[in-house]
Amino acid sequence: MEQFMETVKEVVFAVLPITLVIVILQFTLIWLPTEVFIQFLIGVVMVSVGLILFLVGVHVGLLPVGEMIGSTLPKSKKIWLIIAVGFILGFVVTVAEPDVRVLAQQIDNVSGGEISQMVLISSVALGVGIFVALAMARIIFKIRLKWLLLGGYSVVFLLATITPNTFIPISFDAGGVTTGPMTVPFILALGVGVASVLRSKSSSSDSFGLVALASIGPIISVQILGVIYG
Structure with missing residues (x-):
């Protein structure tokens, strides 16, 4: 109470x-x-x-379910399973994110249906899923967060040079809406669970940074979508 x-x-x-x-x-x-x-x-x-x-x-x-899944997966000692589940959970949680659906609806209206809601939602969810999987790999293989962020944003700015101008602001908005009330709690809880089992001495530092990585994925995926549509 x-x-x-x-x-x-x-x-x-x-x-x-x-x-x-x-x-x-x-x-x-x-x-x-x-x-x-x-x-x-x-x-x-x-x-x-x-x-x-x-x-x-x-x-x-x-939160409890996310932590339980995160703490249970490493016990299987299957790296591919941890990364695959990270991808799947990142994808489905993003599809359920209300902020993503609001953005997709607005883009659908502005584009006159040329960019449908389902296409944009799927692209954003795919980007989040890939980078959540990458975040799981970071915890497992002890990769420093700054290198992944540097590499991710390098790709973002390189793609920005060939992405149509109309898609660049949409891509960054897509990165923002993924940090919504549905995605963030679950991804953070998942990271806490995995890090607490794999690297107990540094679990607090490994648990965070997942959202920062996850927000890069949609930017890249929407930019690629822009190149395709452009």
């Missing part, structure tokens, strides 16, 4: 500032139609309830 109340406080303090700003603007500058303003207030309540339920679900289900 105590954890539930803490979650409620977190959501209230997160949603309240933007709500107050909109209310102040409503009665000073913008004067939205009453119907629209009421819809906004109803939306605030629905978002707040949804966030509370979602965060409770993350703490109750996603």
Whole structure:
């Protein structure tokens, strides 16, 4: 119960500032139609309830399961299995990410259906899956994070020279939306579980950096998509 109340406080303090700003603007500058303003207030309540339920679900289900999967996989002593599961989980969690779907819908509307939601979601999920697998390999083979980040962003900026201009901002937005409420908790928990078993002495440092790596994958995959469509 105590954890539930803490979650409620977190959501209230997160949603309240933007709500107050909109209310102040409503009665000073913008004067939205009453119907629209009421819809906004109803939306605030629905978002707040949804966030509370979602965060409770993350703490109750996603985090423990992610850590258990991460700590169980190394016991199989099969490197390929750890990397493969990392790829699969990275892919499916990204497909379920709400932020990715919002971006895909916006791109679909702007492009007039030329770039469909499914194509963009699949591309982003594929990029995340590959780089989560790479993150698992980093933990296993003790690869330093800075070299992977340097290599990843080198590829990003090289691809930017041949990617159509319209796809470059989309690619970086794709990298941002993958750091959403669905992907981040699960990937971090997975990394904590794997690192705690494989390298107990440095598990705290190995557990992190996964999200940084995962966000590179969508940038590269969308840039490649741009080269194909371009």
